[in-house]
Each structure stands twice: as C-alpha cells, then as structure tokens.
Amino acid sequence: MDIHKNNVFHFVGIKGSGMSSLALLLHQKGYKVQGSDVEKYFFTQHELEKENITMLPFAEENIHDGLVVIAGNAFPDNHIEIQAALKKGLTVIRYHKFLGEFIENFTSIAVTGSHGKTSTTGMLAHILSGITPTSYLIGDGTGHGEPEAVFFAFEACEYRRHFLAYSPDYAIMTNIDFDHPDYYKSIEDVYDAFQTFGMQVKKGIVAFGDDPYLRKLDVTAPIYYYGVNDTDDFQAQNIERSTTGSHFDVSYKNEKIGTFSVPAYGLHNVLNALGVIAISYLEGLDMKKVAEEMLTFNGVKRRFSEKKVNDMIIVDDYAHHPAEIQATIDAARQKYPTKEIIAVFQPHTFTRTIALLDDFAKSLDLADKVYLCDIFGSAREEVGTVKIEDLGAKISKGGAVVHVDNLSPLLDYHDSVIIFMGAGDVQKFEQAYEKLLSSTRKNIM
Structure with missing residues (x-):
C-alpha cells in the first residue's frame, strides 16, 4: 500500500505490544x-500518553472517512470498528501485513524465535541506533521512528x-521450541513455520548453533551459526560471568573480531549479544563502536526488571515458558x-x-522456593481441565x-530475591x- 503523510492511521487495539x-x-x-x-490500563499506554497520541474506547463512531485502519491480530473481522x-x-x-510492506524501505532485521525475541530486539535496536539512524519495533511496547533511518529492527512473532x-x-x-500449543500441533509444526519463514529471508540468517531444529534449516540465504562451540561461525570465548554482567571474546571463523561486555545476566544474554554482534559484523559496522554501545544497554521492559524494597530484591519478568523461567533464575543466580531465590509464577x-x-x-x-498463582486463561481458549x-x-x-x-506467606523471607514471572x-x-512489604517492614533498611 502507498503511505502518504496525509494518511491518518487508526489502530484497532492500540495498547497491544506490537x-x-x-x-x-x-x-x-x-x-x-x-x-x-x-x-x-496496560503498561504499553504510558509511552503513547507521553506522545499525546489519542486513545479512545472501542466505538463505531471512532471510524470516519480519511482513516487507514490497522487492525490488531487479536481482533476478529467482525469487531465493531473493523466492520464500520x-x-x-x-x-x-x-498489523503483520502492514509491517511486511513497510519494512521494504529499509535494511530490515527481523528477530524471531520461541524465546529471547524481545531482549535481543532491544539490544539490536540500542546498538544500531547508537551507530547509524535506525527505526525499531520491540515487543515490550517500545517503538521509534527515525526520519532518516537506514536500518529497521523488529520483533517477528511466530504465533499463527x-x-x-x-x-x-x-x-x-x-531458538525453535514447542510453544503456543493452542495453534501449533507439535515441535515439527513449529519447525515447518520457521523453515518457511527462513526461505523468505534475503541476505542472511544468524541462528543459534546449539538448536537442533535451526541446524536443520534448508534455505537459500546463507546461515551463520552463533554459540560457544567450535562448530559455530560466530563463537563466544573466554566467557566471564560476574555480579556486574558478562565479559567475552568473539571470533568469526576462528579469527578474533572483538572483546565485549554486556551489563546483563544469564548465559542467554551472552548468546543474545552474540546474535546482535553477528548482524553488526555482517553489515560492516565498527566492532569497537558495537562494544561501546553494548556497555550502555539497560534491558527491556518486563525482562528482569528489578527494584529493592526494604531488605528484598523484587524482580518482574515476562517468563511464561519453562526455558524462559530457567533463564531468569539463572540470571538471578549470577547477579545474586x-x-x-523465591519464584512466584502465574501460568x-x-x-x-x-x-x-x-x-x-x-x-x-x-x-529455592516456589509459589503459584491461578492460571491466567486466554480469551482464545476454553477453560481446561488442568x-x-x-x-x-x-x-x-x-x-x-x-x-x-x-x-x-511471602513475608517469611528476608534479604532474598523474589521473582514474579508470567505473561498474564x-x-x-x-x-x-x-x-504489604512496605507496610510491615518500615524500619528495615
């Protein structure tokens, strides 16, 4: 579709993350x-409010001549505004069709996978933006449009x-993992989707080398694998994990291309950084500048977001899959x-x-200890027997x-880390x- 400055874009479901x-x-x-x-209220609307973007309750009268309507994927064709x-x-x-056409104007980098999309997209956007004009869409509700953008970094969801x-x-x-079981039938079904997507990539795929399904990809674009093994094209070496982050060297085809530090926790963040470094290298960016920008990456919303209240460290994290829970607890072990470590999890x-x-x-x-919240169901499923x-x-x-x-029961813990995890x-x-903690421990510093 042709996009003109006089278009007025109306978003049906504007508070959705994408x-x-x-x-x-x-x-x-x-x-x-x-x-x-x-x-x-959704946390995504904070940035919209800061930009004074009009947000209305759903209503037929919102729709008038002159609008281009972008419909969120969560809303069916019979929605009142879409029908109007x-x-x-x-x-x-x-949304996804609009974005597919929009990215053709840039050097586009899609970040996809069952886990780690948002954190990796955030890091990629941060580093590219520090070096050259970049527009980006991150799955935590963050978007930025640069008028003279060269790169377009965005999160690409495999759902449906x-x-x-x-x-x-x-x-x-x-990675490729079995998730979204309300749509995908099996891990092979998920792989089939990634294989099809891979055939649509033009210049190159940067893929995690330890994933057996990613190793099976058969596509026309070159694949560059990243990881910690000698079989990987981009390899992280001499990894040092501490309470301030992770430090490591990177080689490409056995030749060192730089030394990097990422102020984030967990081995998964070293791997995320490696994927970003690989893209930067393939596009000919200065590795020293990439390393400098990486030092100032502060993470993304709802991914190991932490605060200290009295004697407790409270972490909020979007982890809602076993692999993500494991990565979040690993990050907490590294930093503390x-x-x-106490986990509070809502499926x-x-x-x-x-x-x-x-x-x-x-x-x-x-x-070390686990507490559970009732299952947060989705509008697209019936209440199950579990x-x-x-x-x-x-x-x-x-x-x-x-x-x-x-x-x-959570007040029994002192000088500990408590992680609230879930996507609901x-x-x-x-x-x-x-x-509750603030009102019961006023005298604890």
Whole structure:
C-alpha cells in the first residue's frame, strides 16, 4: 500500500505490544496516529500518553472517512470498528501485513524465535541506533521512528505464522521450541513455520548453533551459526560471568573480531549479544563502536526488571515458558549468588500449562522456593481441565498457591530475591506484595 503523510492511521487495539510500538514509530516519523482499545490500563499506554497520541474506547463512531485502519491480530473481522471501516470502504490492513510492506524501505532485521525475541530486539535496536539512524519495533511496547533511518529492527512473532508476512533482509533466530500449543500441533509444526519463514529471508540468517531444529534449516540465504562451540561461525570465548554482567571474546571463523561486555545476566544474554554482534559484523559496522554501545544497554521492559524494597530484591519478568523461567533464575543466580531465590509464577493459558506441565515443574525447581498463582486463561481458549494445584503437586521446592488478597506467606523471607514471572496479570501480585512489604517492614533498611 502507498503511505502518504496525509494518511491518518487508526489502530484497532492500540495498547497491544506490537501495535503500540508501531503507533509510536509512525507518529515519530510524522504521520497522524490515533487508536482505540479497552479502557483497562496496560503498561504499553504510558509511552503513547507521553506522545499525546489519542486513545479512545472501542466505538463505531471512532471510524470516519480519511482513516487507514490497522487492525490488531487479536481482533476478529467482525469487531465493531473493523466492520464500520469496511462498510465505509476504508482500507483495513492487519498489523503483520502492514509491517511486511513497510519494512521494504529499509535494511530490515527481523528477530524471531520461541524465546529471547524481545531482549535481543532491544539490544539490536540500542546498538544500531547508537551507530547509524535506525527505526525499531520491540515487543515490550517500545517503538521509534527515525526520519532518516537506514536500518529497521523488529520483533517477528511466530504465533499463527504471522511472521510469514515478512521478507526481511536478515533474520536472527534464537531458538525453535514447542510453544503456543493452542495453534501449533507439535515441535515439527513449529519447525515447518520457521523453515518457511527462513526461505523468505534475503541476505542472511544468524541462528543459534546449539538448536537442533535451526541446524536443520534448508534455505537459500546463507546461515551463520552463533554459540560457544567450535562448530559455530560466530563463537563466544573466554566467557566471564560476574555480579556486574558478562565479559567475552568473539571470533568469526576462528579469527578474533572483538572483546565485549554486556551489563546483563544469564548465559542467554551472552548468546543474545552474540546474535546482535553477528548482524553488526555482517553489515560492516565498527566492532569497537558495537562494544561501546553494548556497555550502555539497560534491558527491556518486563525482562528482569528489578527494584529493592526494604531488605528484598523484587524482580518482574515476562517468563511464561519453562526455558524462559530457567533463564531468569539463572540470571538471578549470577547477579545474586549468595541470596535465596523465591519464584512466584502465574501460568499463562490452560493449553500451555497442560502441554508443558512437567517442564514447568522442572524449571521452577531451580528456585529455592516456589509459589503459584491461578492460571491466567486466554480469551482464545476454553477453560481446561488442568488446575494450578496439578502443577503445584509436581514441584518439590513448594508449589503452594497464593492469592492477591493473601500474600502473607511471602513475608517469611528476608534479604532474598523474589521473582514474579508470567505473561498474564502477575504484576498485580507483585504490586500487592510490595505494598504489604512496605507496610510491615518500615524500619528495615
């Protein structure tokens, strides 16, 4: 589609993480932007409010002549605003299709994978932006539109094969794992989606070398594998992990290309950095500048976001898959090696909980103590037969269920790290705990 400065873009579901990012990007590029959504508060709307972008409650009267309607993937074609737009003969385009056409104007880098997309996209956007004009969309609701952008870095989600709308110049593929069991039938089905997407990449794929499914990719673009083994094209060596971050050398085809430090925790962040370094190297960027920019990367929203309240370290994290839980606990162990680690986990969707029950228990047992919140169901699924107590019964480190109006069991811990994990509304548990902690330990410094 042709995009003109006189277009007014109306976002149906503007508070969605991808939608809010795109709205911010178009606004900063000088386009007129507005949107609608439910009235419930979402953390993504903070940046929209800062930019004075109009947000309206869903209503048919929001739709008028002159709009180009970008529809969020969560909303069906019979949604009241989408129907109103179609009746008026307005252009209605889905988020992923719009983005697929928009990226053709740049050197585009898609970041995809079952886990690590948001953190890797955030790091890539930060580093590229520090070196050359870059626009980006990050899955934590962050978007930025640079008028003279050379690069376009964006998160490409595999859910419902939405990423097949994109034909980027490059792709970083972090891993292939079985997730979204409400859509994908098996790990082979997930692999098939990534294989199809890989065939659409133009210049090159940077892929994690330890992933057996990524090693099976058969595509026309060259594949550059990254990891810690001699079989990887981009290899991290001499890794030193400390309480301030991780330090490592990087070689490409056995020749050292630089030394890097990332102020983030967990081996997964070393690997994320390696993928970003690989893209930067392939595009001919100065490795010393890449290393300098990496030093100032502060992470992304809801990925190991921490604060200290009285004597406790409170961590908020989006981890909602066993592999992500394991990575988050690993990061906590690295930064706080002497502290007790308490996990508070809210499963996201009944289908994922049923499919991965044993794996959830195994990853949560890496914490010192575990508490559970009721399963956060999705509007796109029926309530399943699995109960939160079924998961609790499999966890040897605890598994007691806590409720937002009774978090007193969490007050038993002192000078420890407590991690609230989940993709639902686990933040309300964290906020309730923080309030309870503040009111009961006023004299602790």
